[in-house]
Amino acid sequence: MFEFAFKSFQEAIYMNGHGVYVWSVVIILIFCLVCAFSYYKIKLKEYKKKLDETY
């Protein structure tokens, strides 16, 4: 079940021509998740600071 599905690392990147589709989806998804987490973390920090100054 845990056997590497490709003969080499290059083949894993290329994926018989499908690598460009698969890896672009991976990059878009990771980018969106990182952006979302960063955005909310920054906003939360800003708000906490604002509340801190108020009290």
Add this chain to the structure above:
Amino acid sequence: MIKKFIHQFASPKTYLFQVNRVYKYIFYFSLLIYTFSLIWGLLFTPEDFVQGNSFRIIYLHVPASFLSQSLYAIMAIASVTYLIWRVKLAAYLIIAIAPIGAMTTFLALISGSIWGIPTWGTWWQWDARITSTLILFIMYLGLISLHNSFSNFEKADKLLSWLVIVGFINIPIIKKSVDWWSTLHQSASITLTDKPSIDPSMLYPLIGSMIGFFGLIFCLVIISSKLQIFKREKTKSWIKDYV
């Protein structure tokens, strides 16, 4: 009795203190499961006989699609809770979930479009599943802009709740679109009632990626709802203790 229970345990204060305790554990556990399942699915599962290696997009597309609909269903439950029992936290959750729902729907649409190029020969087709998912995305955006256009939060919450409930009609349409109409999109490979039509070597990493992605999105909802609570409860005395 239900009202008393809900008001006691769904107060923004209790919620904030409770989620803070579990957030870190959920985040790291989900990140671990998601990373492991993605690596397993992308590099260690055998190639699909029909679709070749492009089938590996399933590990990113299916969790995003599942979450895009589930988040809307959660928003609908929160809307009913808010309208019946006037639970403030439910109203905060609706607007906290909406942008995250829009993001997951966007991810489902973009990953599906990219997957469509090698499998269907086209990135877009106005078929029932894709069009109803696009409608869901537009609905999320509409709900966010509508809420932002109000200066009176209470009015906005009420209107938003009604609109979410009305818009819920789209969820069973998305789910059943592949059965009701002839579409390019394949029917569900995993259902609650039937045996999965997908091989276990491909199924297990898919389940793992769904659990991991669900956990990460749940963490995003926690942060987003915390932000809403800070915005809306800033004048309350307990916020001072919390900060």
